[in-house]
Amino acid sequence: MFRIILLILGTGFTAFGQIDFEKASWEKIKAKAKAEKKLIFVDVYTTWCGPCKMLDSQVFSDRETGRRMNAFFVSYKADAESQGRALAVKYGVNAFPTGLFMDADGNLVHSFIGFRPVPEFIVEANQAMQATENGRIFTLYENAYEQGNRNVDLVYTYLKFRRIYNLPTHDLLEKVLKKMPDDSLQLPHWQRVVIENTQWTEGKGFDWLLMQKGTPNIKNKIEFIISNTVVRAQEEKDKKLFQKALTYVDSVEVSEKARELKTRYTMDFSAATRDFDQLADAAEQYLEQEIIPSLSADSQRANPEAYQKAIDRLSSVCWLYSEYVKKDRLTKVCDCVADVIEKEQNSVLLSHYASLLYKQGDFENAVAAQTRAVEIARNSNDESLADQEEKLKRIKRKKL
The missing domain is CATH 3.40.30.10 (Glutaredoxin)
Incomplete structure (x- = not known):
């Protein structure tokens, strides 16, 4: 889930x-x-x-x-x-x-x-x-590496093979870098090895990348590494690693983008670690700072693309609220959705709204919202119609 x-x-x-x-x-x-x-x-x-x-x-x-x-x-x-x-x-x-x-x-x-x-x-x-030929080639390079061959072309090719086969490269790269003279990273071949094989926000390779963050392709790489480390922290439920990864977001992003990313990462991490109080705090912050400001009539006229993106984000956050946030913290998101569905005929958003109302115990209005969702799905030949109809039946039976 x-x-x-x-x-x-x-x-x-x-x-x-x-x-x-x-x-x-x-x-x-x-x-x-x-x-x-x-x-x-x-x-x-x-x-x-x-x-x-x-x-x-x-x-x-x-x-x-x-x-x-x-x-x-x-x-x-x-x-x-x-x-x-x-x-x-x-x-x-x-x-x-x-x-x-x-x-x-x-x-x-x-x-x-x-x-x-x-x-x-x-x-x-x-x-x-x-x-197999692939197996023979891979083990040939691996054996040469393990026997101490640190020729840059061999290291590059071996680590490239590992990436192709979804095998980690970061720790192997760090072992190489620790034994190399500091000026080695002035050489383009070794720079390429570092750029392609650094995976986490730690170590000599990542420190070098941070010093080059003004270069566009390296900035993109740093963003990927931060995201990758957040995912690793979620998998390992490592709060210290997660917090450390967040500290690097401000160093590579402008303030508004950094704020949005850190809030989104916090929602993800909280969900993965089942910290639902923290998840609710982050979701509310995300709603107030990243979604509601883009849903005004002025925003809709000035930037329709951002307006639609905000609706999509609202739909996602609604689902999260309905699944994991306590019912006494649903008022703000319900008010926000109520304003939007007065203007937008969106069956998915209406269906999420029905779930929120149901969770609050407002069964009558939950049925009304889901009925509208079914009607919109039917009129637009939406492929979700059968699911929407089944959900309406469950709400009426109070078995959602």
């Missing part, structure tokens, strides 16, 4: 994951691997197997392992005593856990038996990756 909030309000939300095990038929697993030009990894396990459970809790849930496996493999779990029995028999599995690495046609390229901690599991996966 929180992911929906973040997408609506505009910052997005990126999960920092684990191995994604597909739940599909074996034929679909092979088809997916072939379409994505990946190998297949099969975890053959039993429910009573202790080492199998250790793989789940210690290895498959590891963030770096998950990203790496998701980049190069389509992964599948096979219970050898249930849905995976035929697969276990076909590949002669009689000890658990067994890891099977295959090509997209199901031909075995590598396997292992027993528990492997993360470093050893990665070694097994790397060995399997030699079966």
Whole structure:
């Protein structure tokens, strides 16, 4: 549910994951691997197997392992005593856990038996990756880097491969920068490495970027890094990291833009961390400072685009209020919406307004607002009509 909030309000939300095990038929697993030009990894396990459970809790849930496996493999779990029995028999599995690495046609390229901690599991996966050209090239550059090769072209290419496969680069970059002379960043090749691989608002690379913030493309990069760090703080529920990221917004944005961004980020972070009182404070500030001023008649005439954007923002914030804000704090947003719907025939906004009224216990006016939303959706052949009609039924039954 929180992911929906973040997408609506505009910052997005990126999960920092684990191995994604597909739940599909074996034929679909092979088809997916072939379409994505990946190998297949099969975890053959039993429910009573202790080492199998250790793989789940210690290895498959590891963030770096998950990203790496998701980049190069389509992964599948096979219970050898249930849905995976035929697969276990076909590949002669009689000890658990067994890891099977295959090509997209199901031909075995590598396997292992027993528990492997993360470093050893990665070694097994790397060995399997030699079966594909992309895997061979990636591990070639990775091995050269890990053996201490710090040639700028090699570092650039290795980190580029990691970005292509959605693997983190920031910490590796920082390890390189810490051992380099300070004047190295005067060289264009190393500047390119820093610009493309700095991911968080910390470290030598980010400090250098801040000193170059007057350059337009670098300013855009800093904005992206701040947003990326906010998302990371949400995922890790790290308030200190979040507050630190906010401190950099003022350094790269004009005051009004900085205020808007910080308020929006605060709503996102509060939703992700379930701090609904802080969320209500931020939402009210967002309403007063960023939405209401753009909804006046003068604003509508002077800047129709900004006016429509304000209505879209109001609709998003209404949904947030109806889902997460206590009913004793709904008056301001209800008054704002009431003014707008007198002028605008907007079924989505009306439907959100109905939810707010319902939450306040004003069932009669909630029914009236949702009825109008249904009529507008019907008259405009809106694809949301069926959902709007179903919502009206639930409001009438007081089952929203």
